[in-house]
Amino acid sequence: METIIPFALLCFTSFFTLTNPLGTMPVFLTMTNGLDERERRHIVKRATIISFVILIAFTFCGQFLFKFFGISTNGFRIAAGIIILKIGYDMLQARYSNTRLKEEEIKAYANDISITPLSIPMLCGPGAIANGIILMDDASTWVLKCTLVGVIAFVYVLTYVILRLSTRLVTIIGETGNNVMMRLMGLILMVIGVECFVGGVRPILLEIIK
Secondary structure (H helix, E strand, O other): OOOHHHHHHHHHHHHHHHHOHHHHHHHHHHHOOOOOHHHHHHHHHHHHHHHHHHHHHHHHHHHHHHHHHOOOHHHHHHHHHHHHHHHHHHHHOOOOOOOOOOHHHHHHOOOOOOOOOHHHHHHOOHHHHHHHHHHHHHOOOHHHHHHHHHHHHHHHHHHHHHHHOHHHHHHHHHHHHHHHHHHHHHHHHHHHHHHHHHHHHHHHHHHHHO
16 A cells, blocks of 8 residues: 555546646547537547547556667666656746647647547657556556556546546636646646656666666
8 A cells, every 4th residue: 555555646646737727628629629419428528538548558568668679677667767857847837839839720629639639649658658657567466557547537537527627617717717627737747757868767777877
């Protein structure tokens, strides 16, 4: 239990921050502008299910991909740390640089925005995928692996609820509150990215020194 709780908290904090449903709300409302509640509910449901399936698939198959392509875990940790650090920095600046869509892009994605760009890369981007692979590698027992899967499922259920209530939440939180929330999550994400980067660099440096 002493191991499970900190691991579960790490999983929840990192995945919720990387998924960033609160930051996705304004973009989601922009993309679904003019749609009724039934259509929005269908889009959110499909997007969260697709994101969950993709993330779980990469989380479990990540080690196989490492072996197939000859990629070391430490090298991936360094790359993932840089990606997570970049996402966190953008969030700290309250920017939507990677998710903001132009009007013509919104029209192009109107037929199936639940897959792209809502699911990929917004709710299930490279940062979340990298985080899932790394945490699965850290999960040394089946209890921790099940905890990881359970936390991912919980995060996407929470994401579904938040996006479903997005119209009300944006009104309550306001633009200022949303920016403050995004900056706080970005700071947390940058710390996780640094830890991930250092965790990959340390073994390589120790091996070089030896």
